[in-house]
Amino acid sequence: METNPSHTTTSHYEHSSYYSPLPDHSSQPSPRRPLKGFAVIFASMIFLMSLVTLIIIQSPEPASLEKPEKDQPLSTKPTSFYNISTSSVVLPRGVAQGVSAKSNPSLSGHHGVSYNWTNAMFSWQRTAYHFQPQKNWMNDPDGPLYHMGWYHLFYQYNPDSAVWGNITWGHAVSRDLIHWLYLPFAMVPDQWYDINGVWTGSATILPDGKIVMLYTGDTVDAVQVQNLAYPANLSDPLLLDWVKYPDNPVLIPPIGIAIDEYRDPTTAWLGPDGKWRVTIGSKVNGAGVSLVYKTTNFTTYELLENYLHEVPGTGMWECVDFYPVAINGSTGLDTSVNGPGIKHLLKASLDDTKVDVYALGTYFVNNDTWVPDNPAEDVGLGLKYDYGRYYASKTFYDPKFERRVLWGWINETDTEYEDLAKGWASLQTIPRTVLFDNKTGTNILQWPVEEVESLRLNSTDFEGVVVKPGSVVELNIGTATQLDIFADFEIESLGLEETNEANGGCRGGAVDRSSLGPFGLLVIADETLSELTPIYFRPTNTSDGGLQTYFCADERRSSKANDVFNQVYGSQVPVLDDEKFSMRLLVDHSIVESFAQGGRTVITSRVYPTEAIYGAARLFLFNNATGVNVKATLKIWQLNSAFIHPFPLDQIDTVKPLQPF
Amino acid sequence: MRTLVFIVLVYLVFQIIFLSSSQCARLSSNDDNLIEKTCKQTPNYNLCISSLKSDPKSATADVTGLALIMVNVLNTTATRTLIHINSLIHHSPSPKIKKALLSCADMYYSGIITADVPVSIEALTKGNPKFADDSTLDAAKEATLCEEGFSGNSPLTVDNTSVNNVARVTEAIVKLLL
Numbered sequence: 013m014e015t016n017p018s019h020t021t022t023s024h025y026e027h028s029s030y031y032s033p034l035p036d037h038s039s040q041p042s043p044r045r046p047l048k049g050f051a052v053i054f055a056s057m058i059f060l061m062s063l064v065t066l067i068i069i070q071s072p073e074p075a076s077l078e079k080p081e082k083d084q085p086l087s088t089k090p091t092s093f094y095n096i097s098t099s100s101v102v103l104p105r106g107v108a109q110g111v112s113a114k115s116n117p118s119l120s121g122h123h124g125v126s127y128n129w130t131n132a133m134f135s136w137q138r139t140a141y142h143f144q145p146q147k148n149w150m151n152d153p154d155g156p157l158y159h160m161g162w163y164h165l166f167y168q169y170n171p172d173s174a175v176w177g178n179i180t181w182g183h184a185v186s187r188d189l190i191h192w193l194y195l196p197f198a199m200v201p202d203q204w205y206d207i208n209g210v211w212t213g214s215a216t217i218l219p220d221g222k223i224v225m226l227y228t229g230d231t232v233d234a235v236q237v238q239n240l241a242y243p244a245n246l247s248d249p250l251l252l253d254w255v256k257y258p259d260n261p262v263l264i265p266p267i268g269i270a271i272d273e274y275r276d277p278t279t280a281w282l283g284p285d286g287k288w289r290v291t292i293g294s295k296v297n298g299a300g301v302s303l304v305y306k307t308t309n310f311t312t313y314e315l316l317e318n319y320l321h322e323v324p325g326t327g328m329w330e331c332v333d334f335y336p337v338a339i340n341g342s343t344g345l346d347t348s349v350n351g352p353g354i355k356h357l358l359k360a361s362l363d364d365t366k367v368d369v370y371a372l373g374t375y376f377v378n379n380d381t382w383v384p385d386n387p388a389e390d391v392g393l394g395l396k397y398d399y400g401r402y403y404a405s406k407t408f409y410d411p412k413f414e415r416r417v418l419w420g421w422i423n424e425t426d427t428e429y430e431d432l433a434k435g436w437a438s439l440q441t442i443p444r445t446v447l448f449d450n451k452t453g454t455n456i457l458q459w460p461v462e463e464v465e466s467l468r469l470n471s472t473d474f475e476g477v478v479v480k481p482g483s484v485v486e487l488n489i490g491t492a493t494q495l496d497i498f499a500d501f502e503i504e505s506l507g508l509e510e511t512n513e514a515n516g517g518c519r520g521g522a523v524d525r526s527s528l529g530p531f532g533l534l535v536i537a538d539e540t541l542s543e544l545t546p547i548y549f550r551p552t553n554t555s556d557g558g559l560q561t562y563f564c565a566d567e568r569r570s571s572k573a574n575d576v577f578n579q580v581y582g583s584q585v586p587v588l589d590d591e592k593f594s595m596r597l598l599v600d601h602s603i604v605e606s607f608a609q610g611g612r613t614v615i616t617s618r619v620y621p622t623e624a625i626y627g628a629a630r631l632f633l634f635n636n637a638t639g640v641n642v643k644a645t646l647k648i649w650q651l652n653s654a655f656i657h658p659f660p661l662d663q664i665d666t667v668k669p670l671q672p673f
Numbered sequence: 674m675r676t677l678v679f680i681v682l683v684y685l686v687f688q689i690i691f692l693s694s695s696q697c698a699r700l701s702s703n704d705d706n707l708i709e710k711t712c713k714q715t716p717n718y719n720l721c722i723s724s725l726k727s728d729p730k731s732a733t734a735d736v737t738g739l740a741l742i743m744v745n746v747l748n749t750t751a752t753r754t755l756i757h758i759n760s761l762i763h764h765s766p767s768p769k770i771k772k773a774l775l776s777c778a779d780m781y782y783s784g785i786i787t788a789d790v791p792v793s794i795e796a797l798t799k800g801n802p803k804f805a806d807d808s809t810l811d812a813a814k815e816a817t818l819c820e821e822g823f824s825g826n827s828p829l830t831v832d833n834t835s836v837n838n839v840a841r842v843t844e845a846i847v848k849l850l851l
Binding site: 178209230429 | 779780783784788789792795796798800801804808811815818821848
C-alpha cells in the first residue's frame with residue numbers, strides 16, 4: 013500500500029478535458045461571395061460536429077434518475093396518490109383512525125393483507141425509556157462524549173422522512189445516559205464536502221479538554237472524505253454550536269481505496285511517540301481492512317503502509333472501533349491506555365451481513381498492528397456484540413465513572429411502508445458498559461448502565477417457581493410492557509433427560525423441544541398466547557459430560573401481522589460450572605434487550621404485536637423441555653418512562669456549568 | 674482558398690471519426706461483458722439482461738449505474754402495477770377483494786414508490802449501498818405481501834410476480850456493491 017503523506021487541500025478534483033483546438037484560418041475580411049458561402053459551410057460543419065460529439069460522448073458517471081423533488085418531503089402518512097392524472101384516483105387507505113385494537117379475526121393468522129394497523133398499535137410501539145427522536149429516521153450513533161457534566165449523543169438523522177436519506181447530525185444531552193433532552197442539529201449538510209450527507213464520526217477528547225470531531229462527509233461528487241469539526245464554544249456545557257474546519261476535508265480516499273468505501277473514522281488514541289492514531293475501515297479485494305493514520309494536529313495526517321488489521325472475505329468494514337480493556341479489571345479504560353494487563357478489542361460493522369463483530373487481541377504500538385488472540389475467531393469469523401437486530405455500534409470512555417460505554421443502533425424489522433405510516437424508525441439501545449470477562453477470558457461482558465435503575469418503580473419477587481415439562485406459568489406483575497427482569501433458572505432432573513443429544517442451537521425456535529430445554533420467559537405475550545416472544549436457554553449434555561447452552565430469542569410468533577420480519581436469533585453462551593442459567597431482560601414496548609450470564613451473550617429484539625399491547629401484554633414462564641423441571645427465581649421491576657423531551661432552550665441562561673463529578 | 678477550405682473540412686471529418694472511434698473503443702466489449710457478468714449473479718438472468726439492455730445507458734454504466742437502471746425498472750414496473758390496482762378498484766370488486774386492493778395500493782405507493790425507490794437511488798448515488806439493499810428487499814416483500822393478501826384469488830399475480838422478480842434482480846446487483 014502506498015504511503016500518501018497528504019497535505020490535502022480542497023482543490024484536488026482535476027478534470028482533464030479533451031478537446032482539439034480548431035486550426036486557425038485567415039481572418040482577412042473579404043467581401044467576396046465564396047467566403048460567405050464558406051462561412052456557412054464551416055458553421056454547419058461545426059454545428060454538425062458538436063451534435064455528433066454530444067451524441068457519442070456519454071457520461072461515464074452513474075445514470076442519474078429523476079429524483080423526487082427535494083422540497084416535497086415524504087409525508088409520514090400517504091396523503092396523496094401519485095400525480096398521474098386519472099380522473100377518479102382512489103386515495104390509498106391510510107392508517108385507520110379510532111379502530112379498536114382487536115385484530116381482524118377473519119384472517120387465519122399467517123397469511124393476510126398488510127396488517128390492519130391502527131393508531132393504537134403504532135403508538136404503543138414507541139418506547140418509554142429508549143432513546144429515539146420525536147419522529148423520522150435515525151441510524152448510527154455518533155461522537156458520544158462526556159463534557160462538563162453532560163453526556164452527549166449525536167446521531168444520523170433524516171429531518172424529512174422516516175426512511176434513510178438527507179443525513180444530518182441530531183444531538184441530545186443527558187445527565188445520566190437515561191433522561192435525554194433533544195437539542196438542535198449539531199451539523200447539517202451545508203458544505204460541498206458533506207452536502208450529500210453528514211455521516212458517521214467520532215469524538216476525541218484531548219488532554220487539555222479540547223474536543224475534536226472527525227466525521228465522514230459525502231461530497232457533492234459522492235466521494236467519501238473525512239472532515240474535522242469542533243465546538244464553537246468549549247465552555248458551553250451543551251455544545252450547541254459546531255464549527256467545521258475551513259480547510260475540510262482533512263482526509264480523502266487514498267490510492268487503492270474506493271471513493272465509496274472510506275468512512276466512519278474512530279476516536280483517536282495517543283501513542284508513545286506523542287502522535288495520535290485514527291483508524292478508518294474499508295475493503296480491499298473483498299477483505300475488510302483497518303487503515304491507520306498518524307497525526308499531531310488532526311489537520312494533516314500520515315497514512316501508514318500497513319493496516320491495523322485485515323480479515324479476508326469479510327467485506328467492507330464500517331464503523332470500526334478500537335479500544336483497550338483491562339484483564340482482571342473492573343473499570344473501563346481511556347482509549348489511549350496501553351501496557352501490561354491490557355487487551356485491545358477491534359470491532360467492525362460488516363456491510364455485507366449487517367452485523368457487528370469483534371475480537372480480542374494484542375496491539376503492537378511500535379508498528380501499529382493488532383493480532384487476535386484466536387485467529388479462528390478473528391473479526392468477522394467469531395463473536396458478535398449482539399445476536400439480534402443491532403448495528404453501527406460505537407463506544408466512548410466515560411471519565412465520570414471510569415466506564416467504557418457502548419451505544420448501538422437498532423433498526424426496525426417491519427416494512428418501510430409501516431415506518432412511514434407511523435412516522436418514525438429506529439432506536440438506540442440503553443447504553444451498555446463493556447468489561448473483559450475475567451472468567452472466560454475470551455469475550456466481553458455488556459451490561460445496561462446502572463443509571464437505568466433510576467427508572468425502577470415497584471418490584472415483584474418470585475422464589476423457586478417450578479415449571480413442569482411442557483407448561484407455562486403466568487407471572488402476575490400487572491402491566492408487562494416496561495420491565496427490568498432478573499431471572500435465574502435451575503434444572504431439576506426427572507431422570508428423563510438424554511445424554512449426548514445433538515444441539516440444534518436456536519434454529520428450531522421455542523417449539524423445538526429437547527430434553528433439557530428450551531425454557532425461559534414469554535414476553536410481550538397476550539393471555540391466549542396468540543402472540544408471544546420466547547427468550548430462552550437451550551442446554552444439551554455433550555459427550556464429554558459437559559453442557560452446551562444456546563441463548564435465543566424467537567420472534568416468529570411475536571405478532572399476528574405477517575408483514576414484519578421475524579426470525580429466531582441467538583448464539584451459544586458459556587455457562588460455567590458454578591453458574592445458574594441467568595438472564596436479564598429490558599422490556600420496553602417494541603424492543604427487548606436480553607442479556608445472558610451477566611452479558612456474555614446479548615440479543616436485541618424488535619416486536620410489533622397487535623394483541624399483546626397496553627394492558628393486554630403479559631409475562632409468562634415456560635418450560636418446553638421434555639425431560640426436566642425448571643425452577644425459576646425472579647425479580648421483576650416496573651420501569652417508568654424516561655420522558656425524553658426537548659431541552660428547554662428558552663431557559664438556557666439558567667443552565668450553569670455543572671461541577672464535574 | 675478553396676484548398677484551405679477543403680483541408681479544414683477533411684480535418685473536421687477526421688475529427689468526428691476519431692472522436693467517434695475513441696468513444697466506440699470505450700463502448701465496446703468490456704461493457705457488454707459487464708452486463709452479462711453482472712446478470713449472471715442475479716436470480717433471473719434473462720430478466721436482468723432485457724431490463725438493462727432496454728436502457729441505452731447500460732452500455733457504459735458501471736455496476737452502480739446498472740443497479741440504478743434496475744431501480745428505474747422497479748419504479749416503472751411498480752407504477753404500472755399501481756395504475757392496474759387503481760383500475761381494478763374501479764371495477765366494483767367484492768368488498769374482500771377491494772380491501773386487499775386498497776392494501777396493495779398502500780404498499781405500492783407508500784412502500785415501494787415513495788420509500789424504497791428514492792432511498793435506493795440516494796443510497797446508490799451517495800455510495801452507501803447497504804440502504805439500497807434493505808430497500809430493494811423491502812420492495813420484494815411488499816409485492817409478496819400484496820399477493821398473499823388475496824389468499825389465492827389474486828388479480829395481480831402477473832404484476833406482483835414481475836415486481837418481485839425485478840426487486841430481487843436489483844437487490845442481487847446491489848449486493849455486488851457491498
